[in-house]
Amino acid sequence: MTETQRLLRESRPYMTVAADKKSGALNHCYLILSDDDVARRELCRLAAKAALCPHGGCDKCEVCEKINDGAYVALRVNESEKISVDDVSELIEDSYFTGFDGDLKVYVVSNMQGMNEKAQNKFLKTLEEPPEGVVFILGASQQTSVLATILSRCKKLYFEGFSQEQIFGVLTEGEDDPDEETVRMATRAAVCGFGNLTRAQKLYKDVAFGEKFSLLVSVIRNLTSTKKLDEQLMKLKIDKSNIDGYLDIAETVFRLLLASKRGAAEKGFEELEGLSGEYDYPTLVNILELIIKCKRMSESNCNPQSIADALFIGILEVKYLCRK
Numbered sequence: 001m002t003e004t005q006r007l008l009r010e011s012r013p014y015m016t017v018a019a020d021k022k023s024g025a026l027n028h029c030y031l032i033l034s035d036d037d038v039a040r041r042e043l044c045r046l047a048a049k050a051a052l053c054p055h056g057g058c059d060k061c062e063v064c065e066k067i068n069d070g071a072y073v074a075l076r077v078n079e080s081e082k083i084s085v086d087d088v089s090e091l092i093e094d095s096y097f098t099g100f101d102g103d104l105k106v107y108v109v110s111n112m113q114g115m116n117e118k119a120q121n122k123f124l125k126t127l128e129e130p131p132e133g134v135v136f137i138l139g140a141s142q143q144t145s146v147l148a149t150i151l152s153r154c155k156k157l158y159f160e161g162f163s164q165e166q167i168f169g170v171l172t173e174g175e176d177d178p179d180e181e182t183v184r185m186a187t188r189a190a191v192c193g194f195g196n197l198t199r200a201q202k203l204y205k206d207v208a209f210g211e212k213f214s215l216l217v218s219v220i221r222n223l224t225s226t227k228k229l230d231e232q233l234m235k236l237k238i239d240k241s242n243i244d245g246y247l248d249i250a251e252t253v254f255r256l257l258l259a260s261k262r263g264a265a266e267k268g269f270e271e272l273e274g275l276s277g278e279y280d281y282p283t284l285v286n287i288l289e290l291i292i293k294c295k296r297m298s299e300s301n302c303n304p305q306s307i308a309d310a311l312f313i314g315i316l317e318v319k320y321l322c323r324k
């Protein structure tokens with residue numbers, strides 16, 4: 001069992017399904033909600049195992065072993081990013097007509113946000129009259145991407161995210177004696193993940209993360225007027241591949257500055273020294289709101305350059321407006 005699996009088995013969504021199984025009260029449909037792709041996919045699989053294993057997910061019995069080997073016939077897993085009407089038709093047909101050993105069959109669909117509205121409506125009909133002995137374990141990045149009519153038929157289970165320490169543990173898993181640099185990078189990625197393992201792993205694997213962090217801090221430090229903006233922005237070489245990473249880093253920087261206002265400075269971020277004096281409390285709060293808006297822009301596929309302009313011009317404006 002990996003460290004991620006071990007942690008997720010202690011999470012509320014997993015424990016709920018395992019407890020329902022043990023008390024013989026499994027629901028027809030569960031919906032696991034988390035914007036952490038790695039955690040959601042893993043949780044859906046673990047919950048399926050808990051539902052199928054006669055002992056609620058012992059990880060030792062024949063059923064669990066077969067599931068671990070991917071050889072259990074009564075478990076169907078769909079982890080596709082896009083799910084069409086045809087895919088749903090196939091799934092429904094399979095759930096009604098394909099026989100199986102044992103008395104329970106589980107269908108996992110971990111990316112409901114990728115199932116379009118037409119397909120969701122088709123899927124709804126099955127949830128309204130579920131086939132005997134079938135349990136659906138669905139996952140979605142957010143509640144709003146699932147039709148209200150489907151939501152009302154599911155037991156909703158929220159995954160609240162990992163702690164910084166837990167993420168650090170996952171990132172450094174298998175390293176008995178990590179060197180100083182590894183610890184430094186893993187700590188930074190864990191802090192910048194904000195509870196989201198997928199985000200932290202992406203930052204940790206990014207060899208240029210440390211460099212990007214320092215670069216962004218230096219740009220923020222030198223951001224004194226709109227005249228200098230273009231010159232500073234050039235250094236970041238903003239494009240579609242790095243804008244989300246930069247927004248995460250910007251959020252981290254300003255959250256850390258906010259924390260230092262409250263006297264809780266984060267260790268291992270020496271670039272930030274002296275920076276918090278330039279911002280007062282309301283300025284930092286406003287900038288963090290601005291970063292959230294920029295993240296929404298990125299989610300709706302806005303041009304990366306426009307997002308960067310909105311962010312940095314916005315920071316200058318907020319600094320100006322909050323000036324006493």
Ligand SMILES: [Zn+2]
Nearest residue numbers: 053058061064
């Ligand atoms: Zn088992």
